[in-house]
Amino acid sequence: MSIQHFRRFAVAVVAVAAVAIGAVSGAGVANADTGDTVSQGTTAYWIAPTIDSMPMAVADASNSPGARVIQWYNTGGNEQKWYFDGVYNSTGNYLGFLLRNKNSGQCLDTDGVPGDTLFQNYCDPNGRPQQIFNNVADYDYYGYPIDWRYQNSRSGLWLDVNGDSLNPGTGIDLWFQNWNDNQNFFLTQTS
Numbered sequence: 001m002s003i004q005h006f007r008r009f010a011v012a013v014v015a016v017a018a019v020a021i022g023a024v025s026g027a028g029v030a031n032a033d034t035g036d037t038v039s040q041g042t043t044a045y046w047i048a049p050t051i052d053s054m055p056m057a058v059a060d061a062s063n064s065p066g067a068r069v070i071q072w073y074n075t076g077g078n079e080q081k082w083y084f085d086g087v088y089n090s091t092g093n094y095l096g097f098l099l100r101n102k103n104s105g106q107c108l109d110t111d112g113v114p115g116d117t118l119f120q121n122y123c124d125p126n127g128r129p130q131q132i133f134n135n136v137a138d139y140d141y142y143g144y145p146i147d148w149r150y151q152n153s154r155s156g157l158w159l160d161v162n163g164d165s166l167n168p169g170t171g172i173d174l175w176f177q178n179w180n181d182n183q184n185f186f187l188t189q190t191s
Contacts, residue, residue: 035089037087038085038123039085040100041083043189045188046081046188047185051182053186055074055080057071057072061079066121070171079103081102083099087132099131108133114174115162118159129154130153133159136151138184148186148187152174158174158176160172160175163182
């Protein structure tokens with residue numbers, strides 16, 4: 001991809017970072033058990049691996065908990081759009097973010113086993129702490145973020161397209177960091 005392509009997304013990436021640190025947020029939701037708070041993001045994004053640009057999507061636009069998360073052709077559907085919801089502990093320290101699907105309102109989740117396809121589930125970072133992610137930017141020569149890697153806070157594993165596949169329908173999983181393009185993702189702001 002060209003530098004101009006990445007610069008086009010720089011504004012969107014900065015917006016995601018602002019959401020992640022709480023500069024842009026919706027209403028916060030507190031959990032009485034732990035005091036953790038979720039600050040809901042208000043802008044949806046396509047998250048697509050750089051190897052093939054197919055957005056991360058909930059299979060079959062399902063609203064069911066447990067539905068697989070895959071890569072698929074860009075259809076413009078809400079099952080391919082994700083919000084970044086910031087998670088903060090009781091003292092206000094940032095813990096990471098949830099990736100909440102615009103179509104179902106459920107969050108990206110994992111069973112914690114490397115290579116198992118991710119799925120959507122009811123959002124609850126306290127009951128399901130494996131839903132919390134953090135991101136790391138890769139920068140170009142000029143200091144612009146060109147893509148992102150996403151690490152699961154609980155397992156330490158990285159968001160990954162299973163087997164470096166270019167095929168639609170391939171599962172999105174968590175895997176050990178390998179520095180390959182199947183673990184690099186770019187963001188596009190959507191409506």
